[in-house]
Amino acid sequence: MSRLPNLTHRYLAVFAIASAATIGGQVLVHAAQARQLGHYALIARWSRERLASERLAGAATLLEQTPVGSAARDGARRTLAAAAAELRDEGTHDTPAALATAPAGVADEVRARFDSLVPVRVRLLADAAALGADAPDAALGHRIVAGQLTLARLLAAARRDVLAGSEAEISALRVQEIALVLAMLAALAVGAVAVVRPASRHADSLVAEVVASREQLARAYATTSHEREFATSLVASVSDGIYAFDDDQRVTEWNPSMERWTGVERRDALGRRLDDFDAEIDWGEHGKPYERAIGGEPTHVHECRGRASRDAEWRFFDAVCVPVRSSDGRIAGGLCTIRDVTERVATVARVVSSEARFRAMFDQAAIGITFIDDDGIIHAVNPAFERLVGWSAAELIGRRASEFSPPEDAIITRGPVAELRAGRRDSVTVEKRFVHREGAQIWCSLTISRFRTNHDDAVTLVGMCYDVTARKELETRLSHQAFHDPLTGLANRARLLDRIHHTLAAPDRLPSNVAIIYVDLDDFKKVNDSLGHAAGDTLLRAVAERLLNATRGSDTVARLGGDEFAILLENVRSDDDVLVVADRVVRAMRAPVTIDGKEIFVGASVGVARGGVGDETERPTADVLLRNADVAMYRAKGAGKGRHVMYERGMQEAALERLELEAALRTAVSGMPTGDELLLHFQPIVELDGERVVGVEALVRWAHPQLGVLPPARFVPLAEETGLIVPLGRWVLREACRHGAGWVGGRRSLDRMRSLTLTVNVSPLQLRDPGFVDDVRDALRDSGFPPHLLLLELTETVFLQEDEGTLETLRALKALGARLAIDDFGTGYASLNYLQQFPLDVLKIDRRFIDAMCRGGSEAALARTIIALGDSLALRTVAEGVARPQQQEQLRALGCEYGQGFLFAHPVPPEEITRMLNEGIGHGAEAA
Template identity: 45%
Template sequence: MADRGLRRLRPSVSTGFLGAGVALTVLSYLWPAGGWGKGAAVTFLGICLVGVWAGARMDRRRLEREMRQQALYDPLTQLPNRTLFLDRVDHAVAGTKRRGRPVAVLVVDLDGFNSVNDAFGQSAGDRVLVEVGQRLRGCLRAADSVARLDGDEFAMLLVDAGIPEATQVADRVLDRLGAAFPVQGREVFVDASIGITQFPDGSKDGRSIVSDADAAMGAAKRAGRRRYEVYQHDRHVALLKRFELLTELRRALERREFVLHYQPVVRLTDGRIVGTEALIRWMHPERGMISPADFIPLAEEAGLIVAMDRWVTAEACRQLRSWQQRFPSEQPLAISVNISARQLQDPDLLRDVRAAVEAFGLDPASLTLEITETVLMQDTEATISVLRALRGLGVRLAIDDFGIGFSSLSYLRRLPVDVVKIDRSFVAGVATGSEEWTLARGIIRLVHSLGLETVAEGVERAEQRAHLLALGCRLAQGYYFARPAAAETVTELLEQADGRSA
């Protein structure tokens, strides 16, 4: 920027020296025959040089003002930029420490602004940003400030104001930004998500105050947009921990920190293990075992779930082949893995499943893919198409957690599935509550009428097993039989069962 400024300064200086040359030329014409006195000539030349110096000084000051404008103000909206805004926040904080009155900061991020750029072009988007800046300025007092931080993100500084005043301003902002913006003869609408914080409230300087308000703005976006959220330290700490966990989750697959635990599926008539369900676990090197409830939602949000599901399928097939070779039987052991909604939409799902089955020489029918009832209902036609393709590979399909959704009989008949797993909520009261018993009986009869197999989940007591067996349910899993465990532990259970059968 300084080099550019000097290039702009050189023409002015050159002009000044050119003026001096012209003055000397004029002086030669006006020089009398007898000549002027030496003193008069020197004085005239000095006046010319002073004019050159004064002009250059004025140009330099103008250039300094322009450079300051470029350094501290947004060139599009002419609002203060992030640098100047942080400086103003720091000054306001210093004043707060003297006067004891709080200051509040709002970070305003536009919702849906990118669609304006995409539909009407950047120049139209720029006009909207200028109008947004003007509307925000209209929500403030003369002593307050508004700035454009970056892109479609703005910030507002309220002096001698706390959270109550800031929330009132936020309501005004949402109201004014909710009005239409004229763009190329049309009306477009842009909403905003707003984060609010104040000092004193844990933050130490302008940068951390703005950072806290930005974190609150992110919470507003996640909560549904077109709203404001006030910064809460505890929630921010939880978000930081969540972010750290997500970062570590990205590396966990590469570092082979995931392991599979297996829960046996048993035949109710004799308690024999006929298969297992593969369940992913995260063995963190420092935190120990992390529950799937803590990392599966993160994996889905970050787009890591497909890679994780792919690994689970391959590893489960590898382990199953090992068990089948070690414990051969007339009815080979089977294994089931869970398929997420994202994996069901993955175009490589069929290829991945086929590769896993073929890599370990498995009979495809010994692999069952479990999909929850709620996932199956998200996009009926597309889902049925994928299920039929999977069924064409020879693998078995199961509806997991059946009964908690809103499946109808006609919908269930359309699904190309083989197994229905009865949700534990029905199993829990089957031995004590007449209503639960009636519901379980109805589900089992319905499923069997369609020629499908039932598996009861969450069996924890002998009475539940007895009632399920009386109702005609053939297979079950739950803590009554065995908890999910490492492959070595399940191998020991299979050895014990094999010894008894021998």
């Protein structure tokens, strides 16, 4: 028991010693744990600072590669600012914390590391701020990347120093741990279990915390390694070539892009001097950028030309080379980034070439081109547009395009331009006017198109125009010609029909409010034949002017063709309104017209028709109105000419009869070779002294199937109007020559045979027919009739034309041997000088002069003058229409040799002429 207190005291002493050792060890462990936590916090802060610097470098690289002015650049700028702020925050409290928690053995090294970190971080933040502000220094991005790499290297070195000191403290802590365990074991061996067991549990807890701290440190190390691998992968994955070199210009880093460009693998490139490569690069006048980087000068080379080897093709590059400094600020080497910009250079060249071609096309284009914005403001014009409007580009740019067009033309482009801007159409073409600087209006074909651009360009529309004034004027002339008569300037038939149609279609106008006046000149053909077509044209122009003066300003006066005119009257209230105008027209036409010093008298036959008055049962049409007026006009002409007639019911039947007569005549003429309907009668021409037959005149008759035998006056004028006179006259000529050849061959007396002449009437239309001379030649040849016995009888109007074509035809007829006679001599308008110009043989005195001889007066004197004129010119004279013996005696007394008429014989069939030639003739009564 005596030893118990000692043992107790010993155990208590041992326990006290173990407790003191445990407490001391716990204090040491807690201190080491606190320092480890500080180390881990410091390492984590450095990791965050390194991540922030890498994000800063990434944002700087992204910002440098983003085009200026794009929306993505603003996002890259914000990312750069956020990374810079994070780096600034992480580095603000590093130095005090590092000095407070650094292991004792490495405190000096940590202080030195931080002394070198501060200027690198400051430069990095300053370069980032400058890059974010779009500083013009092209090397900022590369300096930021280089600064980040330097900062990462310094942080890694500091982390190694801290980890090394931490490992030393952990080793010392392990020794203390072993000693403490041994002390506790010894204490437990001699001490109370109650003291040892708690101490052991506490020690286990401390060991667990140390292990956890080591695991945390391992995770931090793994994070740092991942970040380094990420940076390495980033450098390896970029398309730009990146290589680093030391202060001896030997390659220390060589990314895959450099391998692809140069064909040199990384393992072969590392350690080689830059000048040992085969690449040929034109660095320009400032020399090699890596040499300047070694000298501390960042270099940016723009679009330098180079190739990886002498066998490779030349390409273009942008190069940025920056110096890399060690922790003490000494230049340790450099970093160079090379970007292949060959495609960009080629694209720029193509763009420049395209722009040059566009500018040449724009400046040299024959059409006017202008660029316009949404407000219609002109932004550019080419020289052709300047010439078009007479204003210079300086005077046009900045003004609205609408200022150079008449205000009323604005509506032409308003709608199409709205559709263009709404995207519903890509282009439109309109025709509008521009006003030249000198005031002239120019018609242009204007094509407006949307102008597409990827830039914020104000120009949205491009207009291309060319002058179509000449075409518009031609269209106007053609339109005027299409609806107007070129001779008189009046509306033509098409225009008149269009006006009648629109007038009748007006919903507020009754058919009876519309009337047509149809005007046909009387004896106009005689003027044309006697004075020539030039005089006829002059007469038609005079008639047009008189019609305009005789009508109201609202009336439409038109020339339908030839000598036919029509007048459209609107807003007619009664027949009197129409008849007043018709009466003015008739009276206006009665006044003489002076042409070439001669007074010409022509009248007009006028037909009037009102809508709703006539045979039509429905609303009248333009054709119906014109037809009715035409029918009334023919009724006026048949009633004695020079008057007007209002259309009435039943007149159409007469017009239809005339149409039927024309159709039947066409049928008869088409059947002439068979001679079924057309036949010839002949009237003898005798000597006034002995009444001997010296000739016959062929006169055509028409044996109409229903109307019987019709005289020439009934159908020859119709044949003249329809042109059927040419084939009809050809048949008459051939048939007359055939009968004449029989009579001449059958005559008993050769002398009398030689004096027998065959007279055939020739229409002016026949004489103007190009084949008429051939028709005469063929008739003579086929019949065998002697040419010198053929007498072609022409009207006086044929000779009064005095044109070369007529004279040539007459000469050709004379060359055939035929003779020429003038029918109805003395009724024409022209002078008698043509008797000396044309090759004439016979003058036939008109029957009106023969009828007037017994009454005396001027016409009787004229008959005597004609006979005396024939004698003086050695021309035979034949008196027409001799019906009484007194006329025969007077003609014989005046010296007229020959005559024809009912006094001697009526026109008779060919067989009767044969009898007369053999037996002679009696007076007309006996012949009848």
